[in-house]
Amino acid sequence: QTWNMATPYPPANFHTQNIQQFVKEVEETTGGRLKITVHPGGSLFPHPQILPAVRNGQVQMGEVLMSLLANENPLFNLDSIPFVATSYEEARRLYQAQRPEVEKWLAQRGVVFLYAVPWPPQGLYTKRPVNTGADLKGMRFRAYNPATARLAELLGMHPVQVEAADIPQAFATGIVEAMITSPVTGVDSQAWDFARYFYDVKAWIPKNMVVVGRRAFESLSPQDREALLQAAKRAEERGWRLSQEQEEKAMQTLASRGMQVVKPSPTLLADLKKVGQTMILEWQKQAGATGVKIYRQYLGR
Amino acid sequence: MNLLEKALEGLYRLSEFLAALMGLFILLVILAQVAGRYLGFVVPSALEMAGFATAGLIFLGLAPTLRAGGHIQMRLLLRKLPPRTRRPLETFALGLGFLTTLYASVQAWLRVAESFRYGDLAPGLLPLPLWLPQSFLAVGLSIFALALLEAGLKTWKEGKE
Amino acid sequence: MSLLWESLILVGLLFLLLALGVYVGLALLLVGLAGLALFTTAPPGANLATALWSATSGWSLAALPLFVWMGEVLYRSRLAQGLFQGLSPLLSRLPGGLLHVNVVASALFAAVIGSSAATTATVGRFTLPELLRRGYPKPLALGSLAGAGTLGFLIPPSVIMIVYGVMAEVSVARLFMAGVVPGAVLTLLFMLLVALLAFLYRHQLPREPRKPLRQSLVGLLSVFPVLFLILLVLGSIYLGVATPTEAAAIGVAGSLLLAGLNRELSPRMFFESLMGAIRTTSMIGLILAGAGVLTLAMGFTGIPRALATWAVEAGITPVALIFFLSLVYIVLGWFLDGISIVVLTISVILPVVKAIGVDPLWFGVYLVIMVELAQITPPVGFNLFVIQSLTGEDLFHIARYALPFMGVLLLMVVLLMLFPELATWLPRTMTGG
Numbered sequence A: 001q002t003w004n005m006a007t008p009y010p011p012a013n014f015h016t017q018n019i020q021q022f023v024k025e026v027e028e029t030t031g032g033r034l035k036i037t038v039h040p041g042g043s044l045f046p047h048p049q050i051l052p053a054v055r056n057g058q059v060q061m062g063e064v065l066m067s068l069l070a071n072e073n074p075l076f077n078l079d080s081i082p083f084v085a086t087s088y089e090e091a092r093r094l095y096q097a098q099r100p101e102v103e104k105w106l107a108q109r110g111v112v113f114l115y116a117v118p119w120p121p122q123g124l125y126t127k128r129p130v131n132t133g134a135d136l137k138g139m140r141f142r143a144y145n146p147a148t149a150r151l152a153e154l155l156g157m158h159p160v161q162v163e164a165a166d167i168p169q170a171f172a173t174g175i176v177e178a179m180i181t182s183p184v185t186g187v188d189s190q191a192w193d194f195a196r197y198f199y200d201v202k203a204w205i206p207k208n209m210v211v212v213g214r215r216a217f218e219s220l221s222p223q224d225r226e227a228l229l230q231a232a233k234r235a236e237e238r239g240w241r242l243s244q245e246q247e248e249k250a251m252q253t254l255a256s257r258g259m260q261v262v263k264p265s266p267t268l269l270a271d272l273k274k275v276g277q278t279m280i281l282e283w284q285k286q287a288g289a290t291g292v293k294i295y296r297q298y299l300g301r
Numbered sequence B: 001m002n003l004l005e006k007a008l009e010g011l012y013r014l015s016e017f018l019a020a021l022m023g024l025f026i027l028l029v030i031l032a033q034v035a036g037r038y039l040g041f042v043v044p045s046a047l048e049m050a051g052f053a054t055a056g057l058i059f060l061g062l063a064p065t066l067r068a069g070g071h072i073q074m075r076l077l078l079r080k081l082p083p084r085t086r087r088p089l090e091t092f093a094l095g096l097g098f099l100t101t102l103y104a105s106v107q108a109w110l111r112v113a114e115s116f117r118y119g120d121l122a123p124g125l126l127p128l129p130l131w132l133p134q135s136f137l138a139v140g141l142s143i144f145a146l147a148l149l150e151a152g153l154k155t156w157k158e159g160k161e
Numbered sequence C: 001m002s003l004l005w006e007s008l009i010l011v012g013l014l015f016l017l018l019a020l021g022v023y024v025g026l027a028l029l030l031v032g033l034a035g036l037a038l039f040t041t042a043p044p045g046a047n048l049a050t051a052l053w054s055a056t057s058g059w060s061l062a063a064l065p066l067f068v069w070m071g072e073v074l075y076r077s078r079l080a081q082g083l084f085q086g087l088s089p090l091l092s093r094l095p096g097g098l099l100h101v102n103v104v105a106s107a108l109f110a111a112v113i114g115s116s117a118a119t120t121a122t123v124g125r126f127t128l129p130e131l132l133r134r135g136y137p138k139p140l141a142l143g144s145l146a147g148a149g150t151l152g153f154l155i156p157p158s159v160i161m162i163v164y165g166v167m168a169e170v171s172v173a174r175l176f177m178a179g180v181v182p183g184a185v186l187t188l189l190f191m192l193l194v195a196l197l198a199f200l201y202r203h204q205l206p207r208e209p210r211k212p213l214r215q216s217l218v219g220l221l222s223v224f225p226v227l228f229l230i231l232l233v234l235g236s237i238y239l240g241v242a243t244p245t246e247a248a249a250i251g252v253a254g255s256l257l258l259a260g261l262n263r264e265l266s267p268r269m270f271f272e273s274l275m276g277a278i279r280t281t282s283m284i285g286l287i288l289a290g291a292g293v294l295t296l297a298m299g300f301t302g303i304p305r306a307l308a309t310w311a312v313e314a315g316i317t318p319v320a321l322i323f324f325l326s327l328v329y330i331v332l333g334w335f336l337d338g339i340s341i342v343v344l345t346i347s348v349i350l351p352v353v354k355a356i357g358v359d360p361l362w363f364g365v366y367l368v369i370m371v372e373l374a375q376i377t378p379p380v381g382f383n384l385f386v387i388q389s390l391t392g393e394d395l396f397h398i399a400r401y402a403l404p405f406m407g408v409l410l411l412m413v414v415l416l417m418l419f420p421e422l423a424t425w426l427p428r429t430m431t432g433g
């Protein structure tokens, strides 16, 4: 059979490339019994519609940024709280703690979780130099979800809502003066055109997840199902590796295009971490018992 | 004008009134966002809500636009036909449009129910339940279906006379 | 069944429904449903609902009703006439007279509005009745508007450039800059064409009375409020006060304010302008919704991708590729709207375009011009729809009037291929790379 898969990111992005490789392996290991057509760049559905489409069986598979579901369940927000997990090693432990609950939540909606791949750690893009948390005060900061809005508020910045497509112009004209995103996204959007500084603060490591509709999954023979799961396992390993390679490559690209790629000052880092602590406390209140349990499990206590 | 026609007329007026509210909402929410940037407040999900209101405006405006003769069709061939052959064709086209719109409104209501059942929320700053803006779409489409049905029946009657 | 047969069946069905007089939006929707049900395994009903919702609820569309509303306010006030009367004494000295108002006003409004259809609607709303009243021949008045209205996508801000930039990972700011010079060149070409057509139609053109210079200058003063409005909208975008969508809202507020200062604003005028905006937006929205369903069906069938892949395999040199792609885009442009064309093909075309060494920035500008062409080719062309709703004139007649302007757009493609710097010079100079 032939499946359709909807993904939100452009063809050249490493997440999409990784998915293409995954799809190739699935076709090979099932002897061509399962073919998957990837529709990248939101060409079938815009990002927020992808998970409902998988749930409804409109497509068999999809890829979604996990924190996009933060409003529906705080659990999905945990990888986007500043300084909860800042290295790949921590991100992996956080993922292992999150995974059972994520799987359960998705299963209640008729969706089977396959694997997740992280974006490189998030850095701070600004037009002006920033040495302490106080330097950020009064800046217009791009907020695209509740967590980034709260972060701005706690740092005394003005949260501004600007859609991804508007970022270059918003920066060029001063509507936005700072944002936090990964170096890969910075390269994708050619950040050197509008921002001067990249501070490698490694604030958080968000993840994309790849999911399949339960009905589609159960329609596979046990043998093919196993082949799909094995390919998913390999895609996950490959994706985590790719993400780390991409981080270095992307930062080199940012520097070679004339951006100041800077290690943040200890004061700035300390000020940011203080905000992160406030946010994780607030998150625990919001997430309730299950959330606290998962967070504790990640911390190892 | 009989009672049924009066009731339908009222329904189209209501649809138009709701569409006008959507238009006003889009203008005000975006102006508020600009003002907020200078006065130091944030209108949560302003752009997202403006987008939802645009969908509402479009679909709630369908029936009133039909009444005003605003929708686009190709009349190149129809116009060349004598009334006797033209009327049945026009009735058929309107009937087909009615069935299409009826099917689409059923699907739109199913989507509203689905979003309600799973508690789908908008991903932005404001966790707005999606069934709410989606139901404007469903309401607008349903009224549009009625308007197409009425127009079709009228054309059919005129053809018989 | 082969993709070729599937395409032919869908195209045939579309033509049949359109010929029967089914509303264009509903015809597109039905063909999309048929495509989903007959040629894909995707469930049609749920996909229909998703397509209707996502084609109409995006944030970028919110600028559409606002810019249309702004045009409605201008149309209902004397401000619009002011622009017309102000430009008249100057432009009537050119061969082609007031027809140049269509071109100049379109270029000016294109610098405020993000889409070609909205530009056409805003400009045509006040120039067309006036031109026809003064006795300008229909083919020239309607044709020049259909053509010049296409500047809406090329001159920034541009919704198409945003869509392309996001999908192709090209900076939107640079794309905007890349559109400026070609937009200016195209404006000049349109004015040249108008002059040429004016010569051909010289016996049918009304004679504009030569006004004394003093009167011309007084007339120029009446342009001032409208220029102020354009500066308000443009200025708020380029000075960093507002994004394009916000600028649209500021534009509505500004035009209402000006109408108020002229003592023309009444509750009645306010609501009539709003209702007018609702009708135009609903009209375009129904077609967008239908095109959304068809686009989704196309995405599932893989027809556009197959077409594009085939095009790629047939031509290898950039020139051959562009020539071939142009043919494909012209054909797709008959039936689909601009954004759909970009969304459908770009993910397959772009890797090849990059692979054979075509600059993605340049390609974006080329793509915009192909989209412009799609705006004025029947049976699905948004500029044509707008003009049809303004005048009641038949779609294919308007398309015939616009034919010379299609020629200019194709000439522009050739110029862009001969002198790629037209697109790439400004962004390179301004961003230093």
Ligand code: NA
Pocket: C109, C110, C111, C112, C113, C114, C115, C151, C152, C153, C154, C155, C156, C157, C158
């Ligand atoms: Na424009």
Ligand code: NA
Pocket: C333, C334, C335, C336, C373, C374, C375, C376, C377, C378, C379, C380, C381, C382
């Ligand atoms: Na067309």
